[in-house]
Amino acid sequence: MARFIGRWLADSIRLGLALLLALAAMQLPALAHGYVSALQQVALATERDIAERQEIARQFYRLPLAAQEAEVMARLREAEPANAAGLVASRERMAILRATHDRIAAASPLIQPVLALWDGLRDARADKHAILMTTLESHVPAVMLSAAPATYGLAGLMLGLLLGELLLTPFRRRSRHAA
Known part of the structure; x- marks a missing residue:
């Protein structure tokens, strides 16, 4: 009976x-x-912020509505260099986020999770790590049935079986020596 319960418990664990x-x-x-969507949302929010800040500068310095971005930036650089530098940094951040979004979205659905994880953990520019952590915190688990989740699920199943075997191997050796 003890052997039966031991096998049942081992199978259940595996x-x-x-x-x-x-x-x-x-x-x-x-x-x-979710990470790719968050990248796009943050890039759009940054773009709106840049446009609003340029519009405020355009109004404050009484520049014509048709004033080009270069004209607004030139005026800011001479009057408010810190504000101009902030706008340049925001534009760079937006470009980084868009390029990352485009690169991951263009990849195969099987590769996207690897690229997203690698990018979010490795690249500290543009607050990507914070975007990844927010994506993880706000994720609501759901079972989706398509090729990519099924492939990852199968890999997880096989890895789980392997880990279960590795976890139970020392106990199996003890029971054979005891018998």
């Missing part, structure tokens, strides 16, 4: 770990999609 990792791995494509 299966539970495999299912847990499979479901966790299936979340990766949705997390990548």
Whole structure:
């Protein structure tokens, strides 16, 4: 009876770990999609902020409505260099976010989670790590059935089974020596 319960418990641990990792791995494509969407939203918000700040400068310095961005920036550089530098930094941030969004969105759905995770952890520019952490915190787990989640789920299932075997191997050796 003890051997039966031991086998049942070992099988339950292996299966539970495999299912847990499979479901966790299936979340990766949705997390990548959320990260890409967040990049686009932050880039758009930055673009709106830049436009508003330029419009305020245009009004403050009484520049014509048709004044080009270069004209507004030239006026800001001479009167408010810190504000001009802030606008340049915001424009660079927006360009980085857009380029990252475009690069990840253009990749294969199977590669997107890897690119998103790598980008969010490695690239400190433009607050990408904060965007990734916000995406992780706001993610609502769901099971999606398409090629990418199914592939990641299968990989998670196999990894879970392997980890379960590795976890239970020392106990199996002890029970064989005891018998």
